[in-house]
Amino acid sequence: MSLLQVQNAYKFFGGLAAVTDVSFEIEPGEILALIGPNGAGKTTVFNVVNGFYKPSKGRISFKGVDISGMKPHKICKMGMARTFQVVKPLQRMSVLDNVIASAYLRTDSKEKATAIAMETLKFTGLYEDRDVISKGLPLGKRKRLEIARALATQPELLLLDESFAGLNPTELDESIGIIRRIKERGITIMIIEHHMKVIMSISDRIVVINYGQKIAEGTPEEIRANPAVIEAYLGEEQHA
């Protein structure tokens, strides 16, 4: 059974159709990439999947349960965590406290929450920065803090929204390593990304959307060869 099923999902903002009739599934253990040009509706798909927005139409099921319209905290408790493209650190809290706040989802004990948080910080390479007030972190590390916080909720499905944007090449390599190791832990990943090299190297399958509609789906090789994708997405990339 698929871990996540998105069936004919729509999301309207007033007259604007940000997501139109999008369907796809995610199998346990895989990395699914969601790509498309700026404003295509990728983040909106995340928002609809994690409960941030209720889909205007359509159905989202997670682990066989209909979660359309369910609140984000409930969906998170069921085992789905996300990061934000525009990072939302708990500014005046230390890096460690940020992660402890998430780790409390699975425990009521401070010791256990701290242990989970410490482990997660080591795993994501933020351990040295644990006492830094998160407002003072550079962007690359804030992006990583988003991942750490999401991981500390011990998810089965992790949604990563442009966790690589704005990173320098070293940070990029580090983050790719982190994603690979998350996958090795058996966590399923859905990732939005603009870096084509990253996408092609880590994803098992790719879903492409343009103007809110799904225009292609397949393995990295299939997507690379798909004329509609080259037209919509890669073509735009060459302009940029």
Place this chain on the structure above:
Amino acid sequence: MNRVAIPLAVFGALLALPLIGLSSYTMHILVLVLMWTTIGMAWNLLGGYCGQVSFGHAAYFGVGAYTAGILYFKLQISAWWGIPLSVAVVSVFAFLLGYIVLKLRGPFFALATLASGEVLRITTENMGEFTNGTLGILIQQRTWIEKTWYYYIILAIAALTFVVIRKLVASKWGYYFVAIREDQDAAESLGIDTTRYKTIALVISAILTGICGAFYTNYMGYIDPHIVFALHDISIITIMIVMVGGVATEWGALIGAGIMVLLAEWIRAIPGLGASHQAFFGILLIAIIIFLPNGIVGDLPKITRLFRRARA
């Protein structure tokens, strides 16, 4: 170590204070300071830690005060029972009000709380027999003429509030409150039931404020809707106490309450000032926001630096 030693030392000093034989007036000031400290700490839990800035804490103060008052006035039961009973009554009020106002965010929340305090005042004024309307409620026999016992009762309430809030802030709930303050959307996405935890913070904050209201009825012996549901003299003063002392700090409420109560007495002693003392408070608040945005406790490093520079 200091985390235990300092509160114990302060508590010990406050316990011993009446033994040195203070005047009735000084004791009155001390009772007021401790009462406002408690209300400030209560407000701080919701406004400072959980980030939900309430302009309507008079609602809970007034409901607590009237719980005690009505017990005495309608049922001829000692108004002291109002303290335990106010916990139940204020919880119900806070829960219902919270259900409405906590759906709103930021300035909309602040305005809705402001309105809720005013609505309760007007309602109380117009409930006739039950609340005695604008005439208020007078407690005929005061329990003690002397202030000492009142002082110890409010000291116990303040100390208990301090301990409760410290425990809460260090717990899972405390983390959740601060997470909600820092970013409600992130908190919600990280599995925090933001509606539930905001309600918890509001109800606890309201209960502690309501207890002070019930104490006030017993202590002052007279309440009316204009006094206990006052927008300026209760709701706004509460915010000022915490802002002056330091938002989301442990000792801010005590420092702020001390300063505000003394200042109010001092300003009142100036002849011919009348109601314009409110303007003084307004100017003070503006000055604090500009020069000490984190309050006296929050900006302590800045203040000590200034003094050191002045001495050099």
